[in-house]
Amino acid sequence: MPFKILQKKPKDENFFVLEIGLERVTCAIFKKEETQFKLIGVGRKKFSSHEDIFNSSLEALDALSAIVPDIPEKGILGVSGSSLRTLTTIARYNRPKATKPIDHKETEQVLNQIIENLDKTDKKIFFSTISGAKIDGVYVTNPLGLKGENIELSCFVAFQDESEVELLNRLVNEIDMDVKKMIPTSFAICKLFQQKEVKNALLFRVGSEKSELTVIEDGHVADISPFDLGMNNLTYIQFSWEAALKDLNKEHAPSLIWLLADSAELELEKLKEDLKSYEWHSKLSIPIVPKVEIVSSIHNFSVSDISLYALVQEEVTNEGS
């Protein structure tokens, strides 16, 4: 093979996803095939407390290594639960040059200004984005390239406690992961549902003992709230949506609730019935009972793998942008 030295080494097209979920760590490798990513291996490990996350991640990675020996360095880190807090700030301003298209620099400037003014004591911002916009009174999901004078940008910011972000830093250093993006998993999942064009909705990710509620207003994620109730303790669960929606503007009352199980073993029918029979009008002044749908699969990805699929779509978006 005289010309071997001249042959170009094939580019590594595999991509790594690490998801710190509600009750378990999942790591997965996707292989890029043309414009799509194909799941080629998954490793999972449950954890019971925040302290277990580090060791559980290493064990999940061990399980994955048994299936796919070469773990790619580049990857996306998805986080849920724990001390995750989110905030959506609406930035309103008038543009002096209304005929000039809105560019990346302009949105970044607004976002930076919002972030500078936030109270970041003991917290670290790990993700921020323009989640939605209103241009001259018209809602758009992405303002880039559009023109207008009166602008409202929904600036979505996600925090975690400093100690938890440090733990994740330690973890990615330990496993030599090159994190291209760190994102709340529920945010990524909601982007999949945006294709359904529902304006106001609720994503309810449910675990055995831990869950997460994501409020979608005017088609964009407004708030993500983790809490410590799940299918094992339904007695108090109605208080979770009461608490999450109590200050909601009634114009943004959800018309649809997506129930997404954190693992394939969980049966959500009982919770669906609880949501359907809940007195929305008398308790939360919501006139129409929202429709409740249990998510079973998206694009052939099962319930257990939907979050991974959502996270890897972020990579597709990165490449596309």
Place this chain on the structure above:
Amino acid sequence: MKALKFDETNNLIDCLESIKNEEEAEIKIFTSGTEFLRKNLNREIIKLVAKTHNKVVSFDDTPKTPAVQKESLQEKTTAPAENLGFVEGKDIAEQAKEQPAPQQTPITDEPKKGFKLPPFKFPKGKWLYVAIGAFLAVFLVGGLLIYFLPSADVVLTTESNFKENEQTITASKSATKVDTSNGVIPLKILNISEEDNLTADSTGTKTTGTPATGRVEIVNRATSDKSFFQGTTIISVSNQALTFSLDSAVSVEASPDFCWVSNTCKKAGVDVTAKSIGDQGNLGVGTVFKVGDASTDLVLASSTANFAGGTSKKITVVSSDDQSKAKDTLLKSLEKKATSDLQNKNQGIIIPGGGLTPAIINETYSKAVGEEAQNFQLSLKVNFTASAFSEEDLKTVLISPMISSIPNGYEINKKNSKVTAEILEKNGDDLKISAKIKASLVPSLDQKEIKNRISGKSFASVDSYLRSLESVSGFDIKISPSAFRFFGILPLSKNKIKIEITQGT
């Protein structure tokens, strides 16, 4: 006030149960060192549960004292050392230097010596035998490969022929099986509930606003007293479309004769309000009005200042037509969904036209008729009762009278035949159905005979044979693996030939 403390072993449920069982109405919860109390929504849930039990909860976020923290840290750091088996003052590497135990002898018996073949020697000139053997082996393997490996898919295209039949049949709840002679099939009654929401635009308009108000002075030129009740109408002399009413009763004393000459006519002031909304009622000062039925020669009113406050605007409201259209649209969509869901749950059924009866269980509009809104939402829950029957049963009844009239050499392909049905009338539990079938006729080809005639034959002779079949209008043969096309014949084994009959368009 009761103070509650939790540690890392407790969870949200422990906290909620403690609050529920606590007798005191005011509770303070110390949050330091507890993971679940760091989540905002957990705290909100705690507050709501407490409120449900008529209790008030407050949170104390003061961190633990350093002494306590130090103690717990010490506990944490010493524990793992014990678990790892370290012993103070001893080197554990020096322990456990015991020799490994000798290997146990196996408890099973040694295997017995087996049967041996007698020695074999090739006769002289062995290479000749080897060459012949190899040739025979290659020949045998080649023969087996040619016989067993190639396969052929033969697709025969026949001309499309259809025959139609229309018949009135009866679908009966009491029938348990198909009765072809009387045209009766069993009827099934199925139920399903469907619900959905629909957002629709409002198209109704309504004018809203306020009426103009002002003050007039009523002049009495008559020589007798004049009284007017509250609500008496006054009409603008210059524009009789503008009417106002008196806000209160008023009386004007009698005036002396020819008072208008000496300007001594009696007057009384009173507030008035326009009878209709809009700015056309904002009249200027000095406007003259006719008062009630009184003659303007004797009594008249005139505005003492500009009238004001009259406004009007057009707004978009929900009309009853909007609600009705939205209901029709959503009902149609639910009917489609119900039909599809029923057919998915009950494979092979047909719901005839008019066989789906809706019963609305819940119908809620987010905005009432006349309410201002650009759009509104309708939520509908409908219970559908479907009269259905088996497609197979229907085909059996419709095909039965056609059999005698099918042309020779043809048979009906039930799978490709299409049926439609519509309810004509209901007779008690039975339905009179108008049913149609477009039966697909395919030539009755003897596949076994065809396989016998083409297996192992050359492409040319297969071509001429298939062309000779009258009912076959075309054919396509695929040999796999394709390398076997090289031999120019169809597989020798009949079992490796698959025949499929399709209809041309």
